[in-house]
Amino acid sequence: MSQSKGVLYLVATPLGNLADFSFRAVEVLQSVAVIAAEDTRHSRPLLNHYGIGTPLVAYHEHNEDAAAPQLLARLERGESVAVISDAGTPLISDPGFPLVRLARQAGIRAVPVPGPSALIAALSASGLPCDHFHFGGFLPRKGEARRSELKTLLDRRETLVFYESSHRVLDCLEDINAIFPADRPLAIARELTKHYETIVNSTAGAAHALVAQDADMQKGEFVLLVQGKRETAAEDIDAEQARVLGILLDGGCSVKSAAAMAAEITGAPRKLLYQAALKRSSAQ
Template identity: 50%
Template structure:
């Protein structure tokens, strides 16, 4: 393991620095060292970042870099890097570039041969996925949902039969509209997890069929507030409908005496079914 506490690098560097998504205790020691040592911090909102810096007694000056000025200001920062300065890029919360500004700056830096060093740290959708109980072997982060109903329904139709877990960010004032559009396309049985206010006092992670989740949220206005992550279980065939009841009964009996793979092979041979279908059902229901 390398313990490198010398900042900034001798080579002018752009550091990508994640910041806490709520709990200030989640900032890393390395992030504090980098923010304290660079020449300037490029921040999405300098006032917001200023509060974070004040909390950790970091005196480094900030420079505004946000969605509305990034394409114009990125070259200014690249020029400063080429002149020998080191810069840290932060967003309001979490990892820069993940549904936050920074793409144009990083792209220009790499084109100009400027060293770019990413720091690991907080990211809301990864935090939500880890605690969601949904499959994490295959997933896609889709960013913020479209603002209008038609765009949202088009997006849900696009992922309707995707077998991976799909993850979105959503704002409080659009959450109910988005869930209603999701219901119209994906139906009430699809499992959806709402993760809100992650790492904060009123952190909530609730997952259930969509038809139950919507009324659960509507029971309490507080459940519509805060920073939100929506995680949608991937599409699954209803395997119970494809496997005869007699085959399932035999599989259950055999599994009591045999490994699941062997039991599935015997039932598949006996009933003329696919072994993988039986094996998958067994993994989800018997072990």
């Protein structure tokens, strides 16, 4: 890559608490030629707080296709550019993708300056499994399209994570209630890192009522998390399967052999029976 070209920085900004801004982020924003901001009016208080006087240009969803080539030209001339969104990490349900793609195609370095992300913050504190997750961004605005999207995710085993606005959160929770089993664990995170930060655990069946009865719970920016469909637990084998498995184990069969033979006899999945056999053996 040519050293004469500028560098494109993708800089994460605080979700709400200004103290979450990194030293590196401040240094980068002070050093670049221009900052491309989703909303210059929104970003100015943050920049003023840290004494950052770098010029701002607007770069948002309505102008990014036209603005990206202009910013690319500056990068080609050797100027470095930073992209920031209103809050969190750029490109994650925020503008920036066209510019990053153009920059990389032109051999210009795209450098992440990591920091806050509502997605990761909510997931880490939700109490739901976070080793695997599916990020769905903002669900469709229209009810029919939203329900259709949710139906495609019903059997996913990863934790599902969505962003939602205060204007649609009740409608979204109502659709989740209609699509998912009532006992499916769900978490609601709102106003993360802000004064009224709230993270509550509920279920797909109860979450809508929980939010509907509390006007304060209908305000702010939301992350909704729905636990994935759980794998069938070993104890979910039925009584006949358990009886057959027990006879084989008590008769001296190994866990592996008992599971294989019980699967042939009952038609139950061998893996399921093997897990049940392991649990029974370890309890003895």
